[in-house]
Amino acid sequence: MKIINFNQSNSLFNQFLSEIRDVHIQGDRIRFRRNIERVGEIMAYEISRTLPYHPVSVQTPLATAVENVPSEQPVVATILRAGLPLHQGFINYFDHAENAFVSAYRKYINEDNFDIHIEYIASPRLDGKILILTDPMLATGSSMELAYEALLTKGEPSHIHIASVIASRQAIEHIKKVFPTEKTTVWCGAIDPELNAHSYIVPGLGDAGDLCYGEKE
Ligand SMILES: O=P(O)(O)OC[C@H]1O[C@H](OP(=O)(O)OP(=O)(O)O)[C@H](O)[C@@H]1O
Ligand SMILES: O=c1cc[nH]c(=O)[nH]1
Ligand SMILES: [Mg+2]
Secondary structure, eight states: OOEEEEGGSHHHHHHHHHHHTTTTTTTSHHHHHHHHHHHHHHHHHHHHHHHHHEEEEEEOSSEEEEEEESSOOOEEEETTTTTHHHHHHHHHHHHEEEEEEEEEEEEEEEOOOEEEEEEEEOOOOOOEEEEEESEEEEESSHHHHHHHHHHHHHOOOOEEEEEEEEEHHHHHHHHHHHSSSGEEEEEEEEEEEOOOTTSSSEEEEOOOHHHHHHHHH
8 A cells, every 4th residue: 555645745735734733823714724725725636636637739829838737636525524525625626526424423421432433425326437535634543444345335446545634553554454555555644652541643633623613512
């Protein structure tokens, strides 16, 4: 399985990620969402380099130009609700993509233990298509695993790109076990070392859904 960690090279991406993490900046909700969207835009651009391309002739006002354009458009899928700004970033660039949505949330049994509930899925057929699964946080990796399981009821994608802002080391190990190695690529902004007792990523960024949209009860 190919794992691409944006933290390992220097670019503007790191500026966006540092603002996303920064407790003194992330409270500016519109900036937080927009920074996550910008991460999605950069990741979409990088993933676009891996697509198949073919040449097309374009009529300019003066003559004909030949340009290479993608031969296939991906299906961009996200996990509600924290995935929405990342998803928006992807479709800002993949503007011809199909879209899929899955809801997943942690239902706490007690302070430290929870089950993940999937209740909603809206997706096109996925057979033979390139699937991009977006979620800003890969903590245990279970939401991503269960969302993928739910999406498989819509067909087998030809390739799966998992895109997340911050992953834990544990989630990366989990993803390696439960996704098909030969056709999965993971793109993440950083791989953090730990999970705390509530299975939050440390240092992480806090609660991505709440930072985007406010607390839920
Ligand atoms: O890897 P995991 O351990 O499954 O945790 C990651 C999940 O947690 C967050 O969503 P959350 O459950 O907080 O829902 P929300 O988007 O409604 O805030 C995040 O967006 C992931 O979906
Ligand atoms: O660190 C984490 C883990 C799960 N969900 C979040 O929003 N943050
Ligand atoms: Mg949340």
